[in-house]
Amino acid sequence: xxxNYRDLTRLEMEQVNKDxxxxxxxxxxxxxxxxxxxxxxxxxxxxxxxxxxRRELEGEPSSEDSDFPMLVFxxxxxxxxxxxxxxxxxxxxxxxxxxxxxxxxxxxxxHHGFKKxxxxxxxAFSLVMMAIALGITGNLPRWLRADPAIWQ
Numbered sequence: 001x002x003x004n005y006r007d008l009t010r011l012e013m014e015q016v017n018k019d020x021x022x023x024x025x026x027x028x029x030x031x032x033x034x035x036x037x038x039x040x041x042x043x044x045x046x047x048x049x050x051x052x053x054r055r056e057l058e059g060e061p062s063s064e065d066s067d068f069p070m071l072v073f074x075x076x077x078x079x080x081x082x083x084x085x086x087x088x089x090x091x092x093x094x095x096x097x098x099x100x101x102x103x104x105x106x107x108x109x110x111h112h113g114f115k116k117x118x119x120x121x122x123x124a125f126s127l128v129m130m131a132i133a134l135g136i137t138g139n140l141p142r143w144l145r146a147d148p149a150i151w152q
Contacts, residue, residue: 029079
């Protein structure tokens with residue numbers, strides 16, 4: 001069953017099969033997208049993509065796939081948007097702040113027993129920092145490390 005992470009109580013979370021459940025973490029941004037699109041375009045895309053993934057994985061109600069074990073984390077609404085900082089309305093985190101946020105979210109989930117984390121990257125610079133946070137530090141468990149070669 002695909003559920004929203006934020007909707008579960010502590011007791012419900014304790015019952016989640018953390019060995020099998022994937023925590024999907026969508027990464028958005030608040031930044032300019034020219035004069036034609038809203039600042040929250042990346043967040044809007046992230047929300048739409050999680051809805052699309054949910055529909056595709058749940059399949060028909062009688063389908064075997066309708067019990068897919070996933071928790072959808074809230075969209076991370078601010079990203080690493082330094083190249084947009086001079087455009088009015090754009091919000092950015094410093095690279096080390098963004099790195100630590102991704103790292104801390106990941107290690108918190110691992111601390112609670114989750115073994116499968118998936119980042120849904122809906123903004124280009126998020127991909128770079130996510131690769132650094134998960135692959136190069138070596139501080140996370142081996143199963144959580146990304147192979148830096150896949151990002152090249």
